Amino acid sequence: MSESDFSSDQESNDSDSELQLAFAEGKLSGGLNIQQVAPKVCRNDVEGLKVKLAELKNDLGWLERLDLTNKPAPAQPGTDMVGDEDVHDDFKRELTFYRQAQATVLQGIKQLQKLGVKTKRPEDYFAQMAKSDDHMKMVREKLLEKQVSMERSEKAKKMRELRKYGKKVQHEVLQKRQKEKREMLDAVKKYKKGQKDKLDFLDDKGPPNKKQKTGQKQENHINKKREFKNKKFGFGGQKKRSKMNTAKSSADMSDFNPYVHQKKHGSKSGGKKSNPKKKGPAKRPGKSKRQQMKSKKR
Template sequence: EVGSGDEDDAEVENDEELEEVGSGDEEEKEGDGESKTASFIDKIKNKSAVDEDGDSDSASDSDSDDEAKKKSEQYTKLAKNNMMNSKALSVVATELDSVHSKMPWAETFVIVPPTPLPFGENGDPESNPLDIHDDLKREVAFYNSALEAVNEARPKLEESNIPFTRPDDFFAEMIKTDDHMSNVKDRLIFENKKIEAVAQRKSNKEQKLRVKESHANRLAEKSKRKRDHFQELDDWASSAAKNRGGALRDDVDDYFLNNRYNGSGPGKKRQNSDKKFGFGGKNGRFKQNDRKSMNDLSGFNPRGNFAGGMKKTSKNGSGANRSGKRARDAKRSRS
């Protein structure tokens, strides 16, 4: 028993030593793990501190890349949806066509005008004779298309014995009244006239500018010709002066010296007119007296040349008894 007790004590001591050793190992392991974790965190912090500058520079690029990626994803999703929708629409259209093809025309009333709307097809500029923004032309195109469809549907209705004319006693009001449509028409006409007025004002303004520019060009050309003319005269005068200084004389200089107008007597134009038509009579101041006219008394009449002379009277003296104008008119009317 004593031996067994000693063995038990030894085993207990051994177990305690092993537990102490194990706990020490565990503490050492835990310390090593904590130190490794701290060193790893320090490395991450240092790396993040080093990479802060690079991240700040590339932040905008990464944001733009993210936005582009999001947009591309959205476009891809929309394209897929459109593709799926187009497939579904084509399936539904084929089903409707198959159903309508089996039904008589009177059940569908489907009419396709033979002439398409003249607003262009598949982006072809040659097949776009009308402007889609012109309200009047667009409405006329719609009206013509509807009229063609009606003309095509009338014989089909007659074949199917379907009445399409409105009875005389049937009252059916239109969705839009005539007053409303007339207002719409007036509005469209007003807008069209307004556009034409603006275009006319622009053309008038451009025309005025062109006229002003042409007038300025004409004035500039005239002034240039005038300057050139005077320059030529100055050159000619200087050359003539040089020739005179050198004892030389041009024929043109002789002509002007011999035929220049000195201011005495009539000019060349007056002389040519007198030569062609004759002398036109005396000049002015022919009513003034001179020595000869003052001494000539042959035309003197003492009875008629003075205001104080005797007054002339009629021979029979009936001038004072003449009746008035009304009396004379009445006398003539009675006679």
């Protein structure tokens, strides 16, 4: 880069800064920066409009155009016609549109019947949909997704209501129990002080609740198990020295039978009867005799 180029760039920067400073101080006039708006010219080109109308106009039959020009259908009794002052009344304006369409339909059906055109759709009529199957599939998926989300929100709402109801019932049950407990404690205090003759809640058994029924079932089950074990193993307790005689049992002679005693224990003298016919097993000889017997065999 030459020195002349550098000096020209520096001068241009200085001039730009001076212009910006003068513009900020309001010393510069509008000059060429003033935006001028051209005056709007309105033309009524009748001939050009007629030419364009001739280009757009098609000489088609009424069956292709289906255009009608008629007055609205007569108003029903009790309804007023819409005037210029009622143009801002939404209900009357929409009612006028409805009557206009009604009159147009009635006149159009008559003209179609004159031309021999059928105005009722047959039962087997098939019309192709304007939208594609892919688009309708997307619409169906969106509807299903919306339905599922609504069902989930309704289910969550019901669950919240059930939780609130459950908490309310639980709170009422706790309050009822606390009230019964206070009443019972008051009754016990009055009974201790002698203000009451008896405690009513001890006599008032009432129908068994769910917990009482469960407790009764468990108790019956335990009793049956206990009976089975007692029948199988006895009643427990101390087994050692259970058949040991005492002074009372030794002195008790109520069950003594002398005939049975003599039969079991022999003669009255207490000795056992000898039975010569019955012989017991032979006794084993001593060691010395066994050795003599061995030496004889050799």
